[in-house]
Amino acid sequence: xxxxxxxxxxxxxxxxxxxxxxxxxxxxxxxxxxxxxxxxxxxxxxxxxxxxxxxxxxxxxxxxxxxxxxxxxxxxxxxxxxxxxxxxxxxxxxxxxxxxxxxxxxxxxxxxxxxxxxxxxxxxxxxxxxxxxxxxxxxxxxxxxxxxxxxxxxxxxxxxxxxxxxxxxxxxxxxxxxxxxxxxxxxxxxxxxxxxxxxxxxxxxxxxxxxxxxxxxxxxxxxxxxxxxxxxxxxxxxxxxxxxxxxxxxxxxxxxxxxxxxxxxxxxxxxxxxxxxxxxxxxxxxxxxxxxxxxxxxxxxxxxxxxxxxxxxxxxxxxxxxxxxxxxxxxxxxxxxxxxxxxxxxxxxxxxxxxxxxxxxxxxxxxxxxxxxxxxxxxxxxxxxxxxxxxxxxxxxxxxxxxxxxxxxxxxxxxxxxxxxxxxxxxxxxxxxxxxxxxxxxxxxxxxxxxxxxxxxxxxxxxxxxxxxxxxxxxxxxxxxxxxxxxxxxxxxxxxxxxxxxxxxxxxxxxxxxxxxxxxxxxxxxxxxxxxxxxxxxxxxxxxxxxxxxxxxxxxxxxxxxxxxxxxxxxxxxxxxxxxxxxxxxxxxxxxxxxxxxxxxxxxxxxxxxxxxxxxxxxxxxxxxxxxxxxxxxxxxxxxxxxxxxxxxxxxxxxxxxxxxxxxxxxxxxxxxxxxxxxxxxxxxxxxxxxxxxxxxxxxxxxxxxxxxxxxxxxx
Numbered sequence: 223x224x225x226x227x228x229x230x231x232x233x234x235x236x237x238x239x240x241x242x243x244x245x246x247x248x249x250x251x252x253x254x255x256x257x258x259x260x261x262x263x264x265x266x267x268x269x270x271x272x273x274x275x276x277x278x279x280x281x282x283x284x285x286x287x288x289x290x291x292x293x294x295x296x297x298x299x300x301x302x303x304x305x306x307x308x309x310x311x312x313x314x315x316x317x318x319x320x321x322x323x324x325x326x327x328x329x330x331x332x333x334x335x336x337x338x339x340x341x342x343x344x345x346x347x348x349x350x351x352x353x354x355x356x357x358x359x360x361x362x363x364x365x366x367x368x369x370x371x372x373x374x375x376x377x378x379x380x381x382x383x384x385x386x387x388x389x390x391x392x393x394x395x396x397x398x399x400x401x402x403x404x405x406x407x408x409x410x411x412x413x414x415x416x417x418x419x420x421x422x423x424x425x426x427x428x429x430x431x432x433x434x435x436x437x438x439x440x441x442x443x444x445x446x447x448x449x450x451x452x453x454x455x456x457x458x459x460x461x462x463x464x465x466x467x468x469x470x471x472x473x474x475x476x477x478x479x480x481x482x483x484x485x486x487x488x489x490x491x492x493x494x495x496x497x498x499x500x501x502x503x504x505x506x507x508x509x510x511x512x513x514x515x516x517x518x519x520x521x522x523x524x525x526x527x528x529x530x531x532x533x534x535x536x537x538x539x540x541x542x543x544x545x546x547x548x549x550x551x552x553x554x555x556x557x558x559x560x561x562x563x564x565x566x567x568x569x570x571x572x573x574x575x576x577x578x579x580x581x582x583x584x585x586x587x588x589x590x591x592x593x594x595x596x597x598x599x600x601x602x603x604x605x606x607x608x609x610x611x612x613x614x615x616x617x618x619x620x621x622x623x624x625x626x627x628x629x630x631x632x633x634x635x636x637x638x639x640x641x642x643x644x645x646x647x648x649x650x651x652x653x654x655x656x657x658x659x660x661x662x663x664x665x666x667x668x669x670x671x672x673x674x675x676x677x678x679x680x681x682x683x684x685x686x687x688x689x690x691x692x693x694x695x696x697x698x699x700x701x702x703x704x705x706x707x708x709x710x711x712x713x714x715x716x717x718x719x720x721x722x723x724x725x726x727x728x729x730x731x732x733x734x735x736x737x738x739x740x741x742x743x744x745x746x747x748x749x750x751x752x753x754x755x756x757x758x759x760x761x762x763x764x765x766x767x768x769x770x771x772x773x774x775x776x777x778x779x780x781x782x783x784x785x786x787x788x789x790x791x792x793x794x795x796x797x798x799x800x801x802x803x804x805x806x807x808x809x810x811x812x813x814x815x816x817x818x819x820x821x822x823x824x825x826x827x828x829x830x831x832x833x834x835x836x837x838x839x840x841x842x843x844x845x846x847x848x849x850x851x852x853x854x855x856x857x858x859x860x861x862x863x864x865x866x867x868x869x870x871x872x873x874x875x876x877x878x879x880x881x882x883x884x885x886x887x888x889x890x891x892x893x894x895x896x897x898x899x900x901x902x903x904x905x906x907x908x909x910x911x912x913x914x915x916x917x918x919x920x921x922x923x924x925x926x927x928x929x930x931x932x933x934x935x936x937x938x
Contacts, residue, residue, distance in 0.1 A: 228255050231375040231400055237349065240310025241379060242268070243317040244341055245351040246394050247332040250279050252353055252372060256317060257286070264314035268306075270337075273321030274740045283319065303345035310346065324735050325744040328359045328607040328757030330398040334742060335387060335817035342385040350377035350390055352398035356405055359607040359757060361599075362639055363418040364407055375401035387817050388773040395760045396783070402758025403785045407603065412576045412595040413481045413567040416637050418558045420444035420478075423640035426614075431471045432646035432658045438471055440637065445550035447478035448565065449542040450535070454483040457510050457533060462486040462578060464508040466524065467517060468647035469619045469632060472535045476512045477623070477633055481576070482565055488578045489624040491588075493920075496525050498588050502580045503527075505590045505792055571595050578792065579626050581722050582920055590792025591626075591722045600785030601630055601725035604756035606639050608730060609666075609691070616642035617666040618659060620649040626726035627695055631668060641666075652676035656685040663688040670696040671703055674715060678706065686711045693718045693730060697924055698823070698841075701749065719752035719823060723807055725786040729753040729821050744818075751820035759784040761815065762806065766827060766837055774815040779827055781806040812839070828927055831865030831873040838906050840865065843875065847908075850896040851881070859917045862925060863908065864934040876934045877908035880916060912937050 228251070236259065245252065257265065267283045269275070275283075309316050318341060323332040330352055333341075342348065356369040377397035380389055407415075424441030431437075438446075454463060463480045465487050467473040473489075480487040488506045490499060503525075511526075512533045518526060526532070539546075553561060562568060570576070576595040580588040617636055621628030636643040644662045646655055649669060656677065658664065667686075671694055677686070692707075692715040699717040708714040716733070720726035731753035737743045746754065755761060763778035764771050772778050787807045790798035801808040812830060813823040829840040840863040847853075853860050860880045868874035877893075894907045918929035 227371040228252075229370045229373045229404070230255075230259070231373060231404065232397070233259070233376065235349070235376040235378060237347070237379050238313060239347070240312070240314045241316075241347040241349045242306070242310075242341065242344065243315055243349045243351060244333070244338075244390070245318070245320070245353055246330045246398070247323075247353050248279075248320055249276070250282055252374065253279065253282060253319075255372075255374060260315055260317075264309070264312060266309045266314065266316050268316050268318045270321060274742065275319070275321055279319070302340075302343065306344055306346060316346070321742060322740060323742045323744050324738045326608055326732065326735065326746050327610055328604070329744065329746075329754070330354075330757070331391065331394055331819060332744065334744065338387050338390060339817070342387060342390060344385075345383050346385075347382045348380040348385040348390065350380070350394040350397060351375070352377065352394055352401050354398060354401040354757075359603075360405075361407065361415070361603050361606060363415055363422060369405075373401040373404060386773070388775040388815065391815065391819060392760070392762060392774050395755065399758055399760040399784050403600075405603075405785075408596045408600050408785050409572045410595065410599065411562075411568050411571040412598050412634070413484075413565075413570065414558070414562045415599060416478060416481060416634065417444070417562055417565075417567060419638035419640065420447075421553060421558050421561075423637075424554070427636075427640045427642055429471055429474060429643045429645065430658075430662055432644060432654065433468075433470055436471065440640075441554065442546075442550060443471070443475060443478065444553050445546045446475050446539060446542070447482055448549045448553065449545040450475060450479035450538065451482035451565070452545070453533070453538055453542070454479055454485065454510075454512075458485075460485075460507060460509055461575075462488050462506050462508050464488045464490050464503065464506065464511040465623065466490050466492055466511055466513040466521075467535070467623065469621070469623060469628065469645040470647060471645070472514055473623050474633060474637075474643070474645075475539070476535055477577075478637070480512070482567065484566060484569060486575050486578055489622075489629060491580060491582075491622070491624040492521050492524050493622070494588070496523075499525055502588055502590070505580075505588075506578055573789065577629065579624065579629060579722050582924060589794060589797060591788055592790070592792050593725050593788055597725045597786050597788055598630065598634055600758065601727055601756075602635050602638055604758055604784075604786060605631060605635060605727050605730075607757050608732065611639070611641060611665065613640075614642065615665045616644055616662060618655065618664045618668065619643050619645040620647075620655060621668055621670075622649075625696075626722040627668060627720060630725055630727065649673040650676065652679075652681060656681045659688060660685040665690045667692045669694050669715075671699050671715075672697065674707060675703065678710065683711050686713070689713055691733070692716060695720060695727075704749070714747075716747060717752050719821065721809060723788045723801070723809075724782060724784075725788070727756060728759055728782055728784075728786075729755055731820075745820075748816070748818070748820040751816070751822045753821065754819045755821065756786075759786070761821070763814065766812065766830065767832070775817070777812060777814050777824060780809045780811050780813050780821075780823075782809060783807070812837075826927075829863075831875060833868075833873050833875070833905050834871045836905060838865075838875065840875070843902070843906050843908070846897055846900055846902045846906075847877065847893070850893070850900050853881075859919060859925070862917045862930050864930050866931075866934055868909075874909040875906070876937070877911045878914045878917060878930055878933060879911050880914060910937075 352375045354373040357366045375397040377393040427440045477487045573594045575592045619632030695718045716731040718730035729752040731747040760783040762781045763774045825839045825841045862878045865873045918926035
């Protein structure tokens with residue numbers, strides 16, 4: 223094997239002094255590379271007698287002239303450092319050899335937490351090493367032979383006595399991020415990758431539009447998108463084009479056509495209020511809106527522009543039949559490289575803007591999130607690697623296209639990876655969705671807990687029998703809902719996490735892999751968490767009060783760094799500077815990472831109040847109130863806690879309630895005693911109850927924080 227097939231990053235971090243080298247994973251090829259990197263230095267392989275190793279690896283280590291085998295099982299914890307210290311003398315290096323494990327593709331750390339804890343307890347200087355394998359975790363459109371066999375990235379040396387599981391994890395993830403982000407794919411064009419996907423899967427993969435039960439191969443979708451892109455080029459000279467369509471063949475063709483026209487699709491949230499929509503249109507600076515007649519009639523409340531600005535897709539496509547037929551045959555004959563050159567698809571790439579989405583506006587005016595080609599390709603690759611779907615799998619696309627998850631995972635992902643796409647215009651009609659799942663044997667369902675509750679009513683378990691994976695996001699997945707769903711349908715929903723600014727997915731729980739013989743199985747799901755980080759993401763945690771960095775296993779504000787992290791809000795440098803610092807993105811969410819790398823979200827910082835110097839989580843208080851008042855939060859949101867300014871303690875909690883009577887003091891006193899009896903701190907009890915007709919929520923089911931705060935402030 224040529225050493226040229228392995229890339230080395232941060233070689234300058236190799237210490238001149240002795241250290242314990244701990245790679246996140248290791249195989250024979252990597253061992254050979256380490257022998258080259260540490261040539262001339264004494265190497266001691268640190269192995270475990272009880273661990274399981276590949277026979278070829280064990281044989282190589284045993285005959286290696288580079289150093290001696292050392293069984294870590296012989297080490298007494300109290301004297302481990304002293305026993306191992308002599309092996310570091312004279313620039314000597316100890317290299318830990320992880321045992322064989324079963325883990326999902328793209329997992330940076332194959333060392334169980336218990337083993338890692340023991341390694342950190344040795345008290346030696348530790349050098350984390352991240353090893354990425356592009357050939358085993360690439361997109362199907364990539365040519366594997368052109369990719370490096372591995373990318374080895376060295377972390378920063380952890381001084382003697384300073385190593386711990388969270389310190390090692392954070393260091394390793396940061397090194398892995400630099401390795402993953404260096405892949406050549408991410409400098410490419412989303413348009414070209416979509417073209418390659420549509421061509422590669424043209425006859426084998428299809429979209430099934432559940433609104434009218436029509437089916438189209440990806441080959442026909444490609445031809446229609448190319449023909450339609452020519453119309454868009456003529457219609458407008460502006461860089462962005464608005465799309466107001468639900469999931470379906472029209473939405474797919476429209477987005478592809480805008481991309482192929484060298485422009486930027488802007489899927490508008492038609493469920494927002496008029497002012498929010500007008501703000502999005504103004505910020506995006508669009509003068510053309512792709513939509514459909516039936517949809518215009520259905521959402522007449524939308525602030526539609528004049529008819530001359532509307533491009534009705536169902537009117538235009540029939541006029542392009544001959545051109546679509548021509549492009550169908552041309553696209554079959556010509557290779558992707560030639561076709562892409564003809565269409566000019568490589569002109570926009572890498573960090574150029576690829577698509578524009580808007581935040582939900584739950585805590586203010588919608589912000590434009592300009593995602594680059596690099597961002598979208600990075601997240602599709604991250605998501606595809608971790609999901610690892612079987613060939614001919616199918617996914618249900620019913621989340622709105624203006625929803626970042628619906629956009630990335632039910633538009634770009636199936637096109638690139640060749641996943642059959644079954645669509646329906648709304649996630650609310652669970653009866654029809656269940657029929658589509660059963661009829662087309664759908665494998666993957668993306669949903670939110672709010673929408674998932676609809677399946678619990680009037681849906682027979684047999685209708686969802688084909689599902690192999692259910693992923694929820696946008697809001698916390700309650701344990702009671704997950705358990706009830708699993709009991710009825712025999713499949714546990716898996717909670718994921720992401721933000722529009724991260725393209726969007728960052729974390730996902732997935733079913734644990736079946737144990738393999740002679741291998742340690744690493745968990746890929748943990749209840750209560752949102753899962754492990756997707757490949758190539760780094761994380762840090764800061765204290766919400768001091769803003770200083772703290773260990774990632776402590777509760778604090780979450781920051782992400784990775785190829786899928788956006789570079790700033792549209793025309794809003796002030797807001798961008800508030801959330802982006804040296805490549806790190808401030809999520810505004812509070813959480814922590816456990817010893818196996820699972821992230822737990824404890825709420826948004828906007829849903830915390832600083833009362834008398836203490837951070838009080840609104841969601842925890844709400845859960846306590848629901849419990850003492852015996853409210854079924856799974857069925858209907860009846861209360862919401864809001865923080866308001868308070869002269870004495872900085873902030874105070876107010877309770878919005880649909881069950882409260884007149885806002886007199888006795889009701890609040892009674893609730894306070896119940897909460898205190900339940901063990902809630904006095905500081906965390908609401909100061910006042912405000913009766914409201916309903917609790918404001920967004921279309922996604924998220925609490926409308928801005929509207930709640932407005933209701934609360936009116937009463938002050």
